[in-house]
Amino acid sequence: MVRRQARGERRMAELQDAAAAVFAEVGYEAATTNAIAARAGVSPGTLYQFYGNKEAIAQALADRYLEQLRSAHGALTPELAHLPLDELIDRMAGPMVAVNVANPGFKALFGRADMPEQLAAPTRAVHAAVFGRIDAVLAARRPDLPAADRARTAQVTMRLFGGLVPMIVSADEGERPALVEELKKVLRGYLGPIVG
């Protein structure tokens, strides 16, 4: 790691904020490093002082995103295994939606079906983390389920989030609670027969 001054750390945070905003507005590919630098009130050269390339910025955002997800979800306690399904779904869906609403850029970056070849690593890290989380909860609830079936269920569950969360994030604020309720309906309908 390089030596950093306090000013440098501040700049890096500003650049991350600017990048998140620009990515949210125009997507990863259309976002230009010059635009990100300008948004942060900084020259292109300064941006490259801290991030070696465009992908490194996305990587930093992925790290930040995972950190927020982790802290929002809290520790994975064994008690989750015996919670009523409704409550379990509340505990999973609530933080997931909240974090994504608070970070409208992340869905544009890591919720994509096609990966622009770069971004592959950060995207996979985010997906792997979410997948692992879901898989662990399923394993705690249904230890008897074959691993292959469990993985398939976790994958489908992740895609359900991936399909519905962006819709919720981009919806009017007033419509959001109703859509969150629909998300929970979907999860209950799918997971009920499996881990009910």
Added chain:
Amino acid sequence: MVRRQARGERRMAELQDAAAAVFAEVGYEAATTNAIAARAGVSPGTLYQFYGNKEAIAQALADRYLEQLRSAHGALTPELAHLPLDELIDRMAGPMVAVNVANPGFKALFGRADMPEQLAAPTRAVHAAVFGRIDAVLAARRPDLPAADRARTAQVTMRLFGGLVPMIVSADEGERPALVEELKKVLRGYLGPIVG
């Protein structure tokens, strides 16, 4: 409309095929018009003889996609309203999956959460067509449902397809039937309590 020779019509079809392949491989933005022309075995100038710009090619693909969806689904007959839910879901999900498997490029183009500003029109056309289809089926089955609730249900259903179909398309051929079954489970679990 411009006057076209048979050769021109053939070229246009070849360019569409090439574009579908290139879009499927690298996505819309990363696809270059020169690459599409080369794939079709023609010069860039020839491509622009038939399509005014990159978006026009995507538009042509959207039209072709909608045509395939329409013919795969057949006419919307009133009988669908009284089919058992399981069978209704088979009739909806089967063709949807089949068309997308046959056209791996379309999910990369029209299944995206973020629209690259261009592409907005073709994407909206595809979404509107699918939405209208689902909404019509829901209306036939549950005429008593308020339009707002019906629209929300249709939107969620569309997003479920949007989340799961790309997964099915990109899965190994052997794993596909199991994933299609999961898709149907999801749809039954969600739609059962509503239009069951």
Added chain:
DNA sequence: TTGAAACACGAGCAGTCGCTCGCATTCTAC
């Protein structure tokens, strides 16, 4: 106080992209 390291600038490089244009070739109506 001072000097080396960290920070900051911004014109501009090398490369790529969507697209153009002048011109050659092929088709078709008459």
Added chain:
DNA sequence: GTAGAATGCGAGCGACTGCTCGTGTTTCAA
């Protein structure tokens, strides 16, 4: 057979991208 439209070529333009580099400024340990 021939005029004119349709088709085809491909070098290359203008714009823009991610990124660099020479140079100047700020910070801070000694």
